[in-house]
Amino acid sequence: MDGPKSLSFSRVVYRLMKLTKIITAGLALALAVCLPACTSNKPAADGTVTISIVSDPGALDPQQSIVAGIFEMSFYAYDSLVGLNPKGEILPQLAKSWTLDGLTATFELNEGITCSDGSAFTASTVARNIAWYQDFDNASPYLGVFMPVGIEAVADDAAGTVTLTLAGPEPFLLSALANVPLVCDSGLDNRDQLQAATLGSGPYVLTEAVPDDHYTYERRDGYTWGPGGATTDEPGLPKTLVVRVVPNESTEVNLLLAGEVNIATTTGVDADRAVAAGIPFVDIPAVLGTTWYNHEPGHPTADEAVRIALTQAVDLDQLATVITGGTGGRATAMAVIPPAACSFDSVTGNLPTFDVAAAGATLEAAGFAKDANGKYGKDGQPLVIAFLYDSVLGTEGQAAAELAVQQWEAAGFTIDVSSLETAQIAEVLFGTGDWDVAWEPVNVNSPDQFVGFLTGPGLAEGGMNFTGINNPGYDAAVEDAMGKSGQEACQAFQQAEAALFAAADQVTWAVRPNKIFTNGIDYEYIGRTQVTSLRVH
Secondary structure, three states, X not given: OOOOOOOOOOOOOOOOOOOOOOOOOOOOOOOOOOEOOOOOOOOOOOOEEEEEEOOOOOOOOOOOOOOHHHHHHHHHHOEOOEEEOOOOOEEEOOEEEXXXXXXXXXXXXXXXXXXXXXXXXXXXXXXXXXXXXHOHHHOOOOEOOOEOOOOEEEEEOOOOEEEEEOOOOOOOHHHHHOOOOEOOHHXXXXXXXXXXXXXXXXXXXXXXXXXXOEEEEEEOOXXXXXXXXXXXXXXXXXXXEEEEEOOOHHHHHHHHHXXXXXXXXXXXXXXXXXXXXXXXXEEEEEEEEEEEEOOOOOOHHHOHHHHHHHHHOOOHHHHHHHHOOOOOEOOOOOOOOOOXXXXXXXXXXXXXXXXXXXXXXXXXXXXXXXXXXXXXXXXXXXXXXXXXXXXXXXXHHHHHHHHHHHHHHHOOOEEEEEEEOHHHHHHHHHHHOOOOEEEOOOOOOOHHHHHHHHOOOOHHHOOOOOOOOOOHHHHHHHHHHHOOOHHHHHHHHHHHHHHHHHOOOEEEEEEEEEEEEEOOEEEEEOOOEEEEEEEEO
């Protein structure tokens, strides 16, 4: 998803929000406590923490993908300019201080920052990172999501400062930059090194990568510039992090119960087993049901009537129950990951309502007619919809997809359905474009992080608007929001999302509380693991 001129989790939501999960995002809890709870247990020395993820992150370049797994893992080895706490408050990190003055933001870096290869991390390194993100040819999914478009950066290494000049107002600039990983100079010089290794200033360094199985990170000594002044000398901070790829939730919970996994996110009956066993957890809301429509010319969903009819033809209440396994319900906004910048309902009363007869009337008013088999077509061409959904949605997602296909076919659509893994669906959404409807959840914590995905230039023009949406009401409300801050900005974003839903340009329809289980550790959650807060006991 995880944008401002929008999400941005392309090349996915990705390279997805490539969205997510959120993010898929990569997930309410605006809670300023440890997860599961701060304890008084004596911290363990040089322990190991094992974290499970549902799918392999693919190439590890932290700036070229925001798939949930890599978004989580990137911040083990890479830093951002500023940090966040669970309340959404901004913390010093690489930058020890900053000033904001209109369209100018100046950051003063901590002294003595070093990279995992021993080189210095300087203000010029920051400026080089900003310039790389801003280059549309690099197609970073962060651009327009967490990294505002049009920033110019000027470094002063003698003063240890970097000054950013913005192209326009950015109401959530600092919280966005807290989610932007920065790479060391050697990685910028040769990005091929970043595909299966890490070159960052973060508290851990990757020491072993076995795709589709596990990734091992080791703690760095001498790290003193973490969020809020965190260091790697803290008692209980694990020496080793192991990320295990566990696509099966039942297996994941078995490992959790056996003590072989310390952090696991799961739902449904498998989550029930962990709850019954007394494993501590917190519920983190995450958007699970998101429908993207391809607006590009040549696709049937470029026709607003088709998008509205597709939305009218499915029972979103029923689909929300099915896709969440009965543990969630209808979504009310697009950005819900904690710490959420805004809280509002932009969905209720704005989406086209479930009405099969109305769906047919919508199509017929647009010139479509049924053939002898009860299927719609126009000008001699059948109305065939290429529908993709992410296999990471699990058995509940498959059941919901099957139900949606049944309802669409009953309404007269012809559906060509495919289930793809996250990396595959990202390549279709941001590459081949061979799709009409896609279920791909993108999870972010601020509505401006979606802007790049929902407005502006498309992929062919170097932008992130992978669906080709053009909604003047959304654009106008976003422009209004960008000139405001706080609650006023949130109100404008609520109007923007409402305009999007009213035209069925995109449909956000299901939210589920994901349970994050923790066994034998404490930590803080900020939409991802606050890695420097991990404590083994």
